[in-house]
Amino acid sequence: MEMTIEQIDQTVLGWLANARQQILESIKQPLDVDEKSSQRDLVTNVDKEIEQYYVQQIHALMPQARIISEEGYGDDVQTMDGDVWFVDPIDGTLNFVKQHDEFASMLALYRDGQPVLAWIMDVMNDQVVHGGPDYGVYCNQTRLTMGPDYGLTDGLVVLSGVRLLLDQHAFQEIAKSSIGFRIYGSAGIAYMHVLLGKAVAYVSEMKPWDFAAGAALGQGLGLKVSDVDGQPLNMLLSGAVVVSTPRAHADIMGIEKQAKGL
Numbered sequence: 135m136e137m138t139i140e141q142i143d144q145t146v147l148g149w150l151a152n153a154r155q156q157i158l159e160s161i162k163q164p165l166d167v168d169e170k171s172s173q174r175d176l177v178t179n180v181d182k183e184i185e186q187y188y189v190q191q192i193h194a195l196m197p198q199a200r201i202i203s204e205e206g207y208g209d210d211v212q213t214m215d216g217d218v219w220f221v222d223p224i225d226g227t228l229n230f231v232k233q234h235d236e237f238a239s240m241l242a243l244y245r246d247g248q249p250v251l252a253w254i255m256d257v258m259n260d261q262v263v264h265g266g267p268d269y270g271v272y273c274n275q276t277r278l279t280m281g282p283d284y285g286l287t288d289g290l291v292v293l294s295g296v297r298l299l300l301d302q303h304a305f306q307e308i309a310k311s312s313i314g315f316r317i318y319g320s321a322g323i324a325y326m327h328v329l330l331g332k333a334v335a336y337v338s339e340m341k342p343w344d345f346a347a348g349a350a351l352g353q354g355l356g357l358k359v360s361d362v363d364g365q366p367l368n369m370l371l372s373g374a375v376v377v378s379t380p381r382a383h384a385d386i387m388g389i390e391k392q393a394k395g396l
Contacts, residue, residue, distance in 0.1 A: 139269050142195075143251055146241060149191050150255045150262055153184050153239055157224070157257055161234050176227045181205055184223035188241060192219050199243075202370075204343045214247035214369055220346035226320025234258070238322025242346035244369060249350030254322045254329075263329050263351055271354040273330065280355045281331025285381035286312040289334030292324040293317060297339055303362045303374050304393035308337060308386055321348060328377055329355060335378030335386060337362070345375045358383035362390050 137145070157180060166179035185205045192201055196217055201208030203221035211218060219241065224230050226237035235258050242252035243266075251266040263278070265271035271278045291312040298305040298317070309315040316333065318324045321340055325348030327333040336348070349359045349367055361367060362374040364387050376386055 137195075139251060139266070142243070143253075143264060143269065145195060146251070146253055147262065147264065149188060150239065150241075150253060153187060153223075154255065154257055154260065156180075156187070157184065157239070165231060167231055174228055176231055177205060178224070178227060178231060180230070181224045181227055182207075184239065185221055188221050188223060192221075202342055202346075204341070211370065214244060216246065218244045218369075220244070220343045220369075222322070222343040222347070225322040225344065226318070229319045229323075236318055236323050237320050238326070240322050240343070240347040242350050244346065244350070247369065249346075249353055252347035252350035252354075254325055254347050254351065256323060256326055261326070263326055265354050266350055267354045269354070271329065271351050278329065278355060280357060280379070283379045283381050284334045285379070286334065286385040288313060289379070289382060290314050290316055290327075290332065291378075291382070292327055292333050292336040292338075294338035295319070297374075302339065303337070304389050305337065307389050307393065308335075311385060311389060321345065324348075325351065325377065328352065328357065334382040335376065337374065337376050337378075337386065339372070339374045341372045342369055345377075348377055349375065352377040362386075364390075 160180045168177050185207050189207045199217035200211045201219045202211050222240040225240050230237040239255045243250045253264040255262045263273050295317040321344040324336045328336045352359045358380050359377050
């Protein structure tokens with residue numbers, strides 16, 4: 135018998151609780167740290183172990199599902215047909231290694247290209263934002279609603295530090311137009327600020343496992359989700375992603391158009 139959305143949600147919350155305990159124990163031990171593309175792009179033994187744990191659990195729960203994952207333990211996924219999971223075991227690995235704080239663990243389930251459920255866990259604060267468009271969005275056990283529909287001039291915006299320094303996608307103008315900007319070094323933590331109404335927008339260049347959960351949860355809350363051109367996300371490609379209140383989204387799209395001379 136097929137599981138209900140609630141049963142899937144409760145099952146995955148159990149995975150996250152187990153993963154959290156494993157991560158907290160691992161922090162007490164020396165980490166095996168390797169560089170990927172640069173000294174700022176790290177992977178640890180914990181990233182790999184947690185991803186392997188999630189992949190094993192997903193395959194046991196949904197044998198026919200396919201998995202897009204950061205560390206390579208998933209599948210070679212070419213289409214969004216059927217059930218597709220996105221796995222980011224430790225989001226913000228540099229923060230994990232250097233701070234032991236402000237990092238997340240993220241999962242998302244899409245069916246035929248549409249979000250079903252997603253989970254973002256702030257590991258150190260034991261807080262999980264979870265749910266989906268047809269299920270509702272919750273922070274632990276408390277159901278969330280979208281916060282006030284503030285524009286950039288009345289709200290904080292979360293941006294990628296590297297993209298801001300390079301002024302890609304008009305990030306500097308977005309920052310100047312907001313009441314203030316923040317940088318967290320973790321997509322999951324950034325998304326949680328928007329989902330919890332602490333910021334009006336998060337904009338960054340991301341890979342699918344970075345944005346899948348935040349996009350699903352944002353859609354579930356009624357936030358605007360798009361690329362920087364206002365187009366729907368391609369869940370199989372990296373790109374610049376916006377999740378924001380409707381008013382902030384309109385502000386950001388105006389800045390992007392002006393930057394492109396449109």
